[in-house]
Amino acid sequence: MADLKGKTAAVTGSTSGIGLAIARAMAKAGANIVINGMGAPADIEKERSAIETDFGVKCVHSPADMTKAAEIAEFVALGEKTFGSVDVLVNNAGIQFVSPIEEFPIEKWDAIIAINLSAAFHAIRAAVPGMKRRQWGRIINTASAHSLVASPFKSAYVSAKHGIAGLTKTVALELATFKITCNCISPGYVWTPLVERQIPDTMKARNMTKEQVINDVLLDAQPTKEFVTVDQVASLALYLCGDEASQITGSNLSIDGGWTAE
Numbered sequence: 001m002a003d004l005k006g007k008t009a010a011v012t013g014s015t016s017g018i019g020l021a022i023a024r025a026m027a028k029a030g031a032n033i034v035i036n037g038m039g040a041p042a043d044i045e046k047e048r049s050a051i052e053t054d055f056g057v058k059c060v061h062s063p064a065d066m067t068k069a070a071e072i073a074e075f076v077a078l079g080e081k082t083f084g085s086v087d088v089l090v091n092n093a094g095i096q097f098v099s100p101i102e103e104f105p106i107e108k109w110d111a112i113i114a115i116n117l118s119a120a121f122h123a124i125r126a127a128v129p130g131m132k133r134r135q136w137g138r139i140i141n142t143a144s145a146h147s148l149v150a151s152p153f154k155s156a157y158v159s160a161k162h163g164i165a166g167l168t169k170t171v172a173l174e175l176a177t178f179k180i181t182c183n184c185i186s187p188g189y190v191w192t193p194l195v196e197r198q199i200p201d202t203m204k205a206r207n208m209t210k211e212q213v214i215n216d217v218l219l220d221a222q223p224t225k226e227f228v229t230v231d232q233v234a235s236l237a238l239y240l241c242g243d244e245a246s247q248i249t250g251s252n253l254s255i256d257g258g259w260t261a262e
């Protein structure tokens with residue numbers, strides 16, 4: 001397992017779901033943590049202090065809104081000011097919206113492109129100078145099976161996720177000689193609030209019951225017929241931080257129960 005003692009991991013969208021599991025896995029490996037994301041202040045404080053007490057590291061919360069470039073730069077700066085560096089950057093914040101394209105709300109398109117794609121650009125742009133100075137870094141983007149294949153009614157999400165796969169490859173090439181790797185992880189369906197929230201709209205768009213959406217849409221995509229777990233995604237992210245992964249860069253790593261093998 002990667003040893004991250006003395007390092008800092010900054011994880012966007014880590015007050016919930018996959019991001020929280022990644023933040024906790026990085027903390028378990030010894031990193032100080034910058035968590036980020038929305039939620040009730042008391043809930044965020046509970047998660048923040050649990051990371052400190054469970055793993056004996058320091059953890060701060062950045063309230064940066066991933067639709068705002070200046071706030072994203074402040075998220076990176078908070079890690080650098082508080083802990084001296086951001087060594088691992090995980091671009092994970094994401095939202096979903098499901099709708100036929102002709103009815104797709106323009107503001108939802110803009111928000112998905114901003115949070116799921118442009119935010120990663122802004123965070124990488126802010127974190128790379130420090131990583132280059134220190135000659136070490138790990139950039140991990142949470143993409144999706146939807147970075148490789150499409151599904152109907154998810155035009156913005158599929159576009160953003162295909163985009164982040166391209167950004168990952170470009171950044172990997174630019175940083176290849178600086179001991180900085182950049183990869184994306186592409187999960188299939190992981191049972192998190194993001195998946196739970198899209199069920200009502202999918203029921204409407206496809207005229208299905210909740211059970212039909214879970215079995216005939218979500219799990220139908222995955223040959224294993226099982227959801228991926230947040231801890232499985234977090235383990236893969238942590239693996240990418242280790243020395244054993246130093247030659248993995250520019251990769252799009254699927255963890256999708258076989259979805260994209262079909």
Ligand code: NAD
Nearest residue numbers: 013014015016017018037038065066094144189190192194
């Ligand atoms: P989630 O809803 O549980 O968590 C999303 C996180 O992003 C939360 O912490 C939320 O507060 C944060 N966030 C949302 N908008 C934000 C904003 N404007 N600024 C800052 N933070 C914001 O979702 P999740 O399922 O854990 O998704 C995490 C990532 O994994 C996303 O990029 C998603 O696209 C990707 N993903 C999820 C699945 C899945 O099945 N759950 C599959 C593939 C990829």
